Amino acid sequence: MAMISEVPGHPAGPESAGGISARGVSRSFGAVRAVEHMDFHAPAGKVTALIGPNGAGKTTLLLMLASLLAPDEGTISVGGLDPRHDRAEVRKHLGWMPDTLGVWESLTAREILTQMARFYRLPAQGLGGRVSNMLERVRLAGLADQSARVLSRGQQQRLSLARALIHDPSVLLLDEPASGLDPGSRVELRMMLRQLAAEGKAVVVSSHVLSELDEIADGAVFVNKGRTVRQQTTAEAAAAGRRYAVSASDPAALAAKLTELGLVFRRQEGRRPAVTLMLNNDGDAERLLRDLVLAGVGITSFAPATGALEETYMNLEGELQ
């Protein structure tokens, strides 16, 4: 299957110097074809979400992008360079945070970052300051001299992110960075990723928690069963329509008004009874809410039922079955 569309709104294609892209990459492990002819592009300065169910090939694709795994077919380009030929140069530009939290448990956070900086051959002078700044940035300064063993999962996650950022890479690959984080840390991660993208880095985030990706991702690449299923921007996803959930103090009056307006809706039997319906865009939502309020229906909540990306994901799930 070919890529459905190039992400619009980015005049620079995958051949441009910034960002990271994969063209027609395949990789199998024995008889298991983990990735088949996948296309992927993450432009510089944007957060790109890599979305797919478990076992869709997300981690395999990220390992190939991180230059750890060689694709059987296809090419990978990091800032215009091929990892097979310019391995060292590519790695200076790559930051990778794995989904498994491997930490050297007996070392302190400060020592871990210092070691990583050495492995990236960063100059010795100013190294201490650089490490301290990074620890500040991920809010680990207070725990900098504790051994990594005592850090909580969320703190280890932040340390892992700092480890991926210590050499100031231009491409950041994050495999399930939000798993195991509490809501506060998720918000923090979101802000940090937006900030990194604003600095001009290409940020790739793989996840299957879609609601948070809505808030941070500029674009998304959907993969399933080892193939790229769709590439789209969050704006496009939103334009494709979204399901809204509406509840009222008098459900009967709400149903009557919606029927009067000629809208198709579904009754949602939950803890709080509500109706859901598809709306094409924000303008439609605005008009509907106004109509309902003017008609005297007591609206108690009116909100998108799912995230824009989740909507696409669920539709794809339906299409594929």
Add this chain to the structure above:
Amino acid sequence: MDNRQDTAGTSAPAAYLAGIRDVVVLELKQRLRSRGWYIMLAIWFVLTGVVTWLTWASWNASQAAQEAYGGFPTPEPSGPGSMIFEVVLAFVLLFALLVAPALSANAITGDRSGGTLAILQVTLLEPGQILWGKFFAAWLAALAFLVASAPFLVIGVALGGMTPGHVLVALLMLAVEVGIVCALGVGISALAGRPLFAIVVTYLTVAGLVFGTLISFGLGTGLTQGTVMASNPQYRQYAPLESGPFGPAYTCSGPLREQPALRTERVAWLLGMNPFVVVADAIPYRDRTSQAGFASIGAIEGISQAARQAMAGPDGTVPCANGVVQPTYLGQKSPLWPVGLGLQLALSALLMRLGWRALRTPARKLARGVRIA
């Protein structure tokens, strides 16, 4: 982006070595912070001390017994030093062979299962730097055990009979043997998918070197049927305890005749791969060809002599081979240890090389069950 890398001004080999050093530092920091290593070291020190004391005590007891009951002349004119040295040396080598796999075979598989190997691989480190760094760290950790046992080898010198040269050569050869086992362990570790598998295979490899070489030499000897030309030896009167020169007790006469013999020199290299043979054979013993008394040859020197006899083959050991009187004691002219050490080095170099291939990234083939991260 370009001005950040610290490559300007440093040559490529220096940068390579710096990377190895960084990996060694990372490894040693982790090892030095684990309590288990110190506990093992303490147990080691105490055990070696106990063995030294027991050897000394038993030598004293046997001396006392001989003086009380026997009319024998003292067979060991050199004092207990030589005996303590040999027993401690054999003990230290045995335990070093048991400890080194534990210190090395988890080096890479452990990181792999802990998810930290890929963290190293994704940096600018070359696979060789990771491998050498792990090897040197394992070797240094194992050398600490040798350092802990060095005082007891020095006691051997202090109690007389041994020269500092013996101790130095013995320690050096122990260090080399431990290094070879560490290289085997790290190489196997890079190839294996699971820590337990790497450790078991490394122990089996060490067992192969210690026992397998003996067994294969023994079985291999049976395949070396050959002949040797020898004349008739004429033995003098049997006098086992006669304190004469350390020489032959026969003369050769008659024509040369073909006799069946085992050409052990063809399989002696198998014996040479045994770590005990390498260490025993490398120690420069005093030349005993003119010395009185056979009994003062210790166990370790005995190993060396046996290995050299195997290497000399029937031409050097059968009485009156080629009509020549054979010396009972083979001098230092024909050492076996360089061959054995060379073969051991070749084996560990092969495994390190294969391990290096397994660490290359971007990885093409992965062994079954191996996850990159």
